[in-house]
Amino acid sequence: MARGSALRRPTKLWRQIDAISRWIFPVVTLLFGLFVIGMPFGIQGQAALRPVYAMACVYFWSLYRPGSLPAPLVALCGLLLDLLGLSSFGVWAVLLLLLQWGTLLARRKLVPARFLIVWASFTLAAGVCAGLAWAIESALALRLLPLGPLLLEALLAAGLYPLLAAFLIRAHRGPAAVEQA
Amino acid sequence: MIRLSIPLRQALSRLTLPVMLMVSLGCVLIGRADQNFSDRLRAGLDDMLAPAYMLVSGPIQAAEHGTGEIGHLFSLSQENEQLREQNAELLQWQEVAMALQAQNDALKASLHFVPTPTPEFATGEVVADLGGVYARSVLVLVPPANGNPQSLIGAVAMDGRGLAGRVVDAGDRSARVLLINDINSRIPVAIGANGAPALMAGTNGPDPSLLYWSPNQPPPEGAMVLTSAEGGAFPPGLPVGVVHYNAQNQPVVLPLAHLDALRVLRLFSYPDNLPALTPIPHLKPAAASAAKHHRKR
Numbered sequence: 001m002a003r004g005s006a007l008r009r010p011t012k013l014w015r016q017i018d019a020i021s022r023w024i025f026p027v028v029t030l031l032f033g034l035f036v037i038g039m040p041f042g043i044q045g046q047a048a049l050r051p052v053y054a055m056a057c058v059y060f061w062s063l064y065r066p067g068s069l070p071a072p073l074v075a076l077c078g079l080l081l082d083l084l085g086l087s088s089f090g091v092w093a094v095l096l097l098l099l100q101w102g103t104l105l106a107r108r109k110l111v112p113a114r115f116l117i118v119w120a121s122f123t124l125a126a127g128v129c130a131g132l133a134w135a136i137e138s139a140l141a142l143r144l145l146p147l148g149p150l151l152l153e154a155l156l157a158a159g160l161y162p163l164l165a166a167f168l169i170r171a172h173r174g175p176a177a178v179e180q181a
Numbered sequence: 182m183i184r185l186s187i188p189l190r191q192a193l194s195r196l197t198l199p200v201m202l203m204v205s206l207g208c209v210l211i212g213r214a215d216q217n218f219s220d221r222l223r224a225g226l227d228d229m230l231a232p233a234y235m236l237v238s239g240p241i242q243a244a245e246h247g248t249g250e251i252g253h254l255f256s257l258s259q260e261n262e263q264l265r266e267q268n269a270e271l272l273q274w275q276e277v278a279m280a281l282q283a284q285n286d287a288l289k290a291s292l293h294f295v296p297t298p299t300p301e302f303a304t305g306e307v308v309a310d311l312g313g314v315y316a317r318s319v320l321v322l323v324p325p326a327n328g329n330p331q332s333l334i335g336a337v338a339m340d341g342r343g344l345a346g347r348v349v350d351a352g353d354r355s356a357r358v359l360l361i362n363d364i365n366s367r368i369p370v371a372i373g374a375n376g377a378p379a380l381m382a383g384t385n386g387p388d389p390s391l392l393y394w395s396p397n398q399p400p401p402e403g404a405m406v407l408t409s410a411e412g413g414a415f416p417p418g419l420p421v422g423v424v425h426y427n428a429q430n431q432p433v434v435l436p437l438a439h440l441d442a443l444r445v446l447r448l449f450s451y452p453d454n455l456p457a458l459t460p461i462p463h464l465k466p467a468a469a470s471a472a473k474h475h476r477k478r
Contacts, residue, residue, distance in 0.1 A: 035230070035233070035234075038230070038234065038309040038310060038311050038320075039234065039237060039238050039241070039309060039310070040238060040307055040308070040309060040310040040319070040442075040443070040444075041310070044441070046310060046312075047310075047312040047313050047314055047316075048314050050313075050314075051314060070197060071197045071198040071200075071201040071202075072197065072201055074201070075201045075204060075205050078205065079205075079208065080226075082212075082219075083219070083222055083223045083226050084226070084311055084313075085311070085312070085313030085314065085316070086311070086312065086313040086315075086316035086318055087313050087314070087315070087316070088209065088212055088213070088219075089208055089209065089211070089212025089213075089218070089219035089222075090205050090206070090207075090208030090209035090210075090211070090212050091209060093205035093208060093209075094202065094205040094206055094209060097198065097201055097202045097205055098202070100198065101198055101202070104198070130314075133314070134315075137315050140213070141315075141365075145315050145364065146315075146364070146384070146385055146386075148385075148386075149314045149315060149385070150314075153314065
């Protein structure tokens, strides 16, 4: 009996590590993505990619695995987004939390829905968030900021979500699945 | 682990989101009330991230510059030919430049010209493109400042060809440079040979626009744009770009600096005691005739 439990102890520890690594997978990929988008690739409109990526990750994980992306971590990612991207401190934290809130409210209807509907509602939500960011930044800067980046963000959100979702769905079933630990 | 009853745990999990929302709104307020707070946080974060970025983008740049030969192999002979032609042309220009330099030196000597003090400068590699959606900035890795990182704030950043921006945030080993095409960038410039004053304003697009030029002297296409010391923010005479009229027939500046692909930046810390105003030659005859012309209409 004692020998059995002694044998089991290391596997239990490994299992815990496994479970933790699966649990933190969404946050780590989100943070790593924000880091990678900062590298000087010299792509036009590269900066617009950062909030779109963050919004897509928050939307996806709030929809399918809300336990892995709790609100404090979302707020932290938002603050990081603000510090990296020279936007006003705290603006994206508020917007990402609002996005998470909206997603959690619509979760029951969205989870069983077809992919097209999930995609369309993300595009809408991302557009609204980007518009709010534009409005807040304009209000804080006391002038109308150009609308081009806003349009670019909406287009990026619509275009990139299927690609990102293909990767995230695979992660959701494999390396992020806490129940498989 | 603390064991909580299920209803309490449910209540707590429901409260996290609104509480975090309140906290974030508080962060917005703090950020607005104390700009230094977010600047300090940003400088700290930049300091932390800069070495990590260097680790990743260092090899990429090395592959591009040093060992990126695979792509070049195919166009090697063609490039050689081009370079030979260019070299011959540049050698001619070198003679012209040397003659002009000699003439300039002679003129300066006869005028008892007082040279501007040579600024201190630090050279740093651009490790990250940390612009925002409505901002253009890059992160530069700088050698550790001796004691006072704040001394770098306000330094003028130039790449090999022209003005790239100014340092807005500086930490112990990194500096954030706000580029000249950022929407918040306003730089007093002097246009052309007679140094007509204007303001260069960033638009977040690739080419900054020109504002407040004198209607008597519209900036001519192709004229050189240099910094002006008006306001005392910049030293005079740094090359910025060339005037160009865009599709809307508005004058813009085509920057000399390669703003989309900055690799290495020199950060010049100029002394503070620059003259507040540059003397601008008054072109009285031209101005008077223009005014007369105006009156006739």
